[in-house]
Amino acid sequence: MLRVLGREHGAGLVDEIVVKVGADIIEGRYEPGDDLNSVELARVFGTSRTPVREALQALQREGFVDISAHRRPRVTTQSLAEVRDMYQVRAHLYRMVSRCVVDVATDRDLAGLRLVQTRLHDAAEAGDVDGYFWTNVEFRNTEARLTGNATLCRLLDNLGLRMLRLRHLSLSMPGRMAESVADHERLLAAYDDRDADVAAALTASIVLRGLRAIERSGWMTSRGTVT
Incomplete structure (x- = not known):
């Protein structure tokens, strides 16, 4: 999964979050337009919000997540x-x-x-x-x-x-x-x-x-x- 997301050599917490959230999006556990609550994700992974934000930014670069000001990150939608x-x-x-x-x-x-x-x-x-x-x-x-x-x-x-x-x-x-x-x-x-x-x-x-x-x-x- 890391290789698919262009992160072949990663093994840290950010990469773990990227892999898990990315797989959940790909496999349909998150739907297009669903909010991604960084506070909840931080709780699930037992970490602060900083690694979660970094992971969501990585997923944004790969087209999985939309991040905009004054709202929660969301799973990307497509027409x-x-x-x-x-x-x-x-x-x-x-x-x-x-x-x-x-x-x-x-x-x-x-x-x-x-x-x-x-x-x-x-x-x-x-x-x-x-x-x-x-x-x-x-x-x-x-x-x-x-x-x-x-x-x-x-x-x-x-x-x-x-x-x-x-x-x-x-x-x-x-x-x-x-x-x-x-x-x-x-x-x-x-x-x-x-x-x-x-x-x-x-x-x-x-x-x-x-x-x-x-x-x-x-x-x-x-x-x-x-x-």
């Missing part, structure tokens, strides 16, 4: 238009990722992805949404790393942090984990066949299927986040 834009950009970026994977990944690299896919299957069978989600994040991060394109990875990281909550929401909906497992099986088959066109089309479809699940759910509208 449906913003969500659609982010998913479209992510779909385009992952088309590039899949084409690069086909071009440069070795058989050993693809075998490593297959191992992650096995864990996705196991988490889906167990009905473990959180476990499936974080393994899915690992699958996508592994794909990006295999490209060897540092700029592409950086763009995906910056965008991806703001989408983690949405991705978790999508995968938590009924039937979505099984659907996702099947989609990733088809993507891996395209990688094995070294078919860049099919892989690019499949990966974009996987991303946009998540958007469609969110749109169908009415979740964004029910929270008043549509502009």
Whole structure:
């Protein structure tokens, strides 16, 4: 989780708060627009408000929290238009990722992805949404790393942090984990066949299927986040 939030080497109290509050936002225990009471968080973590403020400022930099004068920090809200834009950009970026994977990944690299896919299957069978989600994040991060394109990875990281909550929401909906497992099986088959066109089309479809699940759910509208 620290690595996902760009704080790989942290081990102090501020990082502990970042990880716990960040995970609570991503996994839906805090909803968009919810207040984050620094006094209550300080009590929960047995500390003063200073480390809590530092942690919330770190989460603000990553797009998880809104902080403004004269009001409590709040979980960031997003309009449906913003969500659609982010998913479209992510779909385009992952088309590039899949084409690069086909071009440069070795058989050993693809075998490593297959191992992650096995864990996705196991988490889906167990009905473990959180476990499936974080393994899915690992699958996508592994794909990006295999490209060897540092700029592409950086763009995906910056965008991806703001989408983690949405991705978790999508995968938590009924039937979505099984659907996702099947989609990733088809993507891996395209990688094995070294078919860049099919892989690019499949990966974009996987991303946009998540958007469609969110749109169908009415979740964004029910929270008043549509502009």
